[in-house]
């Protein structure tokens with residue numbers, strides 16, 4: 473394929489070399505004459521393992537050239553990959569001016585081009601950039617998105633220092649777009665790699681890189697705080713984290729990585745608090761660990777605000793224990809929600825098939841007696857009438873039987889989902905806590 477690559481920095485230079493090696497004809501574009509000149513002499517613009525060889529080989533084969541003229545590059549290629557920088561502004565936003573400048577340049581060039589052109593945004597950009605990019609091209613080219621051109625989002629995941637290796641060994645290739653032919657063309661560039669190609673929504677493709685990098689940053693900060701605590705206690709943190717990583721069921725796994733409601737129960741809050749206090753006792757600040765609790769509390773408040781926003785007083789809560797299938801009410805975030813609602817004068821009816829008041833014992837009973845002393849007045853044993861008699865239904869547990877109660881729920885002012893019940897999502901009165 474004939475491909476132009478805008479931006480000859482870390483991402484662009486690696487893409488030039490690797491795509492040329494895979495048999496494509498590449499024209500690099502940069503505003504820097506210095507970088508263009510380097511490529512036109514068969515030299516890389518960056519220092520990276522193996523990049524010298526692949527740029528030189530591509531240049532000697534005649535598959536690599538570069539120019540400062542965007543128009544020339546667009547006219548002589550079918551697809552343009554945008555790899556220009558997206559640095560932060562002083563107030564923390566992204567500076568997308570380089571990105572949008574290339575949209576103007578490509579738009580102007582497309583005025584004089586007959587054939588369909590595919591643009592691929594490889595730079596890291598905020599959700600909504602793809603749409604605006606298309607609007608700018610439409611304005612400058614006079615062509616319609618989807619007819620004369622398409623804009624596809626395809627984030628780059630490589631790391632500097634192992635960029636060429638990472639280019640050839642991605643964990644996954646992500647493609648988001650609204651034009652099947654254009655997305656297929658982009659996918660064909662990566663079929664030679666041993667990695668799944670995931671076609672997804674444009675905005676998902678745009679935000680994923682931020683989510684990945686934020687999680688990587690969180691992992692580093694978390695491990696460093698563990699290191700600090702272990703060091704103070706003369707424990708080997710490498711032994712600890714090596715063991716931590718051996719648990720691929722709950723630790724290094726998809727477990728707990730789904731948006732949902734706040735955590736609770738008798739273990740997570742207690743043990744997190746214990747670790748933060750251990751750090752504190754050793755004169756250590758552990759801001760990442762300490763803020764987890766605040767984040768959880770914020771999320772809990774969000775559920776109350778969601779109920780409050782519906783402007784109704786009669787609330788049915790389906791599920792009270794900290795998770796489905798148990799009667800453990802200790803530190804259940806749903807008990808907290810019920811307590812807040814009752815305290816603020818809402819009429820709350822609670823149904824939980826696993827909670828039987830007469831069978832609660834020990835710490836479980838003591839906890840609920842303290843938080844919800846009049847729980848018996850709120851408990852219903854009939855889910856159908858609990859739903860029918862109230863205006864807002866809050867669903868706490870994933871095992872909710874949506875099919876059976878769907879007809880009743882349709883009539884309610886609002887369904888507030890804290891558990892993600894797929895079967896209710898398309899109802900107009902449905903709202904998820906964070907989706």
Ligand SMILES: NC(=O)c1ccc[n+]([C@@H]2O[C@H](COP(=O)([O-])OP(=O)(O)OC[C@H]3O[C@@H](n4cnc5c(N)ncnc54)[C@H](O)[C@@H]3O)[C@@H](O)[C@H]2O)c1
Pocket residue numbers: 478479480481482483484501502503504507555556557558570573574594595596597628629630631632
């Ligand atoms: N560096 C990485 O490890 C990495 C990894 C993945 C994704 N990314 C993302 O990829 C993007 C590029 O990063 P980078 O590190 O390669 O940036 P970079 O600063 O190394 O290179 C950007 C290049 O774009 C050029 N440029 C600016 N405006 C241009 C225009 N109108 N036309 C042509 N060229 C233009 C600049 O002169 C520069 O050479 C960023 O969004 C970055 O966040 C970077």
